[in-house]
Amino acid sequence: MKTESPFLRKINKVGTVLYPLLFGVLIFALLQTGTLQKLMGVDEFVLPRPLNIGTIISGSLPKVMLNVKATLIASLGGLTLGSLFGYLIAVIATVFPKWGAGGLSIVAAFNAIPIVALAPVITNWTKDVSSNAEVRSMVAKIIVVMLMCTATMSINAYRGLTELKPFSKDLLESYAARKVIIFTKLRLPNSLPYVFTALRVSVPLSVISALVSEYFAEFIIGVGRQIRENIVLAQYATAWAYITVACLIGVTLYALLILLESILLRHRS
Amino acid sequence: MKTLKKLRSSDKLVTLVWVVGLIIIWELCAFQVEAVKRTPENVLPHIWQIIVSIFNTKPISSGRTAVQIVLTSAGSTLLRAGYGFLIGMAVGFALALFMKLSGLIEKIVFPYLMLIQMIPILGMAPIVLAITHDIGTSRVVIAAILTFYPVSTNTLAGFKAVEKEKLDLMYLCAASKTQVYIKTLIPSAIPYFFTGLKISAPMAITASILVDTLQGDGGLGCMLSQSLKHAMSIYVFWQIVFLSAIVGVLSTWLMGVIEKRISPQKRFRKQEEV
Numbered sequence: 001m002k003t004e005s006p007f008l009r010k011i012n013k014v015g016t017v018l019y020p021l022l023f024g025v026l027i028f029a030l031l032q033t034g035t036l037q038k039l040m041g042v043d044e045f046v047l048p049r050p051l052n053i054g055t056i057i058s059g060s061l062p063k064v065m066l067n068v069k070a071t072l073i074a075s076l077g078g079l080t081l082g083s084l085f086g087y088l089i090a091v092i093a094t095v096f097p098k099w100g101a102g103g104l105s106i107v108a109a110f111n112a113i114p115i116v117a118l119a120p121v122i123t124n125w126t127k128d129v130s131s132n133a134e135v136r137s138m139v140a141k142i143i144v145v146m147l148m149c150t151a152t153m154s155i156n157a158y159r160g161l162t163e164l165k166p167f168s169k170d171l172l173e174s175y176a177a178r179k180v181i182i183f184t185k186l187r188l189p190n191s192l193p194y195v196f197t198a199l200r201v202s203v204p205l206s207v208i209s210a211l212v213s214e215y216f217a218e219f220i221i222g223v224g225r226q227i228r229e230n231i232v233l234a235q236y237a238t239a240w241a242y243i244t245v246a247c248l249i250g251v252t253l254y255a256l257l258i259l260l261e262s263i264l265l266r267h268r269s
Numbered sequence: 270m271k272t273l274k275k276l277r278s279s280d281k282l283v284t285l286v287w288v289v290g291l292i293i294i295w296e297l298c299a300f301q302v303e304a305v306k307r308t309p310e311n312v313l314p315h316i317w318q319i320i321v322s323i324f325n326t327k328p329i330s331s332g333r334t335a336v337q338i339v340l341t342s343a344g345s346t347l348l349r350a351g352y353g354f355l356i357g358m359a360v361g362f363a364l365a366l367f368m369k370l371s372g373l374i375e376k377i378v379f380p381y382l383m384l385i386q387m388i389p390i391l392g393m394a395p396i397v398l399a400i401t402h403d404i405g406t407s408r409v410v411i412a413a414i415l416t417f418y419p420v421s422t423n424t425l426a427g428f429k430a431v432e433k434e435k436l437d438l439m440y441l442c443a444a445s446k447t448q449v450y451i452k453t454l455i456p457s458a459i460p461y462f463f464t465g466l467k468i469s470a471p472m473a474i475t476a477s478i479l480v481d482t483l484q485g486d487g488g489l490g491c492m493l494s495q496s497l498k499h500a501m502s503i504y505v506f507w508q509i510v511f512l513s514a515i516v517g518v519l520s521t522w523l524m525g526v527i528e529k530r531i532s533p534q535k536r537f538r539k540q541e542e543v
Binding site for chain 2: 015164203204212
């Protein structure tokens with residue numbers, strides 16, 4: 001490998017931020033001037049200019065926030081429950097390896113079930129939960145998100161709980177440590193990075209699942225549902241506004257996760 | 270006796286017990302629902318009722334039986350999902366290759382690749398439909414987008430995970446750049462490439478079904494919503510739910526099978542076992 005001078009390295013580092021930024025600005029400019037729309041042969045009515053979308057969001061902020069709140073409750077609620085449930089399954093699978101691991105492969109198979117098949121079924125099943133349509137749709141959405149997040153967490157957490165450093169378990173056993181001690185002192189800390197690996201997958205997944213389950217929900221609320229409703233009404237600019245909001249939710253949650261990870265795992269590596 | 274013992278300890282039995290257990294739970298719930306509800310088939314029918322409905326020859330809509338409807342719509346949906354999957358696969362692999370070849374492209378594209386993972390593409394399905402004006406094209410496009418980024422990021426990770434010693438060896442052998450790629454980099458990235466495919470295969474199918482629900486064009490998703498609105502027998506809905514679940518699981522499994530066929534390391538290991 002050739003050695004680089006500090007100056008060159010600095011230029012390189014600036015480049016990693018600068019190039020993508022320039023690319024982003026270019027796309028933004030092309031969209032704003034309507035050039036990209038022309039190149040793609042798309043109407044500006046269907047693909048509006050970015051600043052117009054911004055105006056729409058700021059113009060109807062209270063309504064947007066109401067929908068954001070509904071989506072956030074569904075995705076974060078489902079994410080929390082699903083991750084806890086998934087971790088619990090992983091713990092059970094670790095305690096009973098033979099039958100647990102088999103069960104885990106079933107859970108993994110659940111992961112491949114399309115959410116579009118799941119959402120209407122769950123909506124059907126939760127009809128009796130409450131007489132209030134808003135409450136029961138929310139319950140249905142949370143359950144769908146939860147089911148989608150469970151598999152990711154259980155598979156990763158199981159790996160974290162079982163793939164220990166060589167001989168570390170033997171060492172603890174040679175100290176005559178009880179199984180509980182091995183669990184709390186070795187397995188639990190070992191699984192933490194794996195938990196974050198799972199969360200990196202399931203945080204975006206939870207947002208997507210929340211949006212899609214809103215499509216099938218009874219009660220008309222949420223960012224995903226607004227995208228669809230506005231398309232049906234041919235209000236594409238408003239739909240784009242909600243798409244932008246959905247992207248912002250996804251990116252913000254992911255950024256928060258990375259922040260949390262860097263704080264919690266700062267003593268590692 | 271020995272075979273019985275072998276059978277008892279095998280993983281297949283464990284899986285089988287789990288599946289049977291789940292079916293029993295389903296059936297118990299179905300009996301409960303049957304006792305309480307007026308229309309139990311809307312909430313939770315018995316599994317045998319769904320199976321009977323598959324073999325029911327009574328036409329339910331425009332002279333076709335339930336199973337005919339489900340299978341024809343599954344054909345059109347899965348075909349488009351397949352097209353999108355193949356396109357996404359090719360684009361994803363090519364992009365990973367370009368990113369490996371050129372640092373500049375990697376620097377420009379990689380942040381956006383990360384960003385696209387956090388963007389709910391499925392939420393954009395309606396707008397893609399509005400742009401392309403054609404339900405078939407939008408199915409392909411969405412499936413391709415959903416396929417391309419897991420494939421691309423995983424393959425790139427595969428290119429980067431190649432041991433330095435291997436590259437050094439190739440350098441010592443005075444291998445040309447093309448040879449390094451064909452003999453070292455691409456083969457070692459294959460397992461990662463398949464990890465990406467395993468993630469994206471069910472996603473492509475999900476995407477295709479979801480796009481169906483947006484417009485009536487006889488896809489699985491379209492029939493699903495029709496059946497939910499009681500425009501036709503509710504069993505069509507249950508058949509589609511089970512079919513899509515099975516196809517989703519099978520698609521991941523299929524990728525694993527193809528991987529075993531293709532990748533030299535795994536084939537070798539298998540020979541050793543035998």
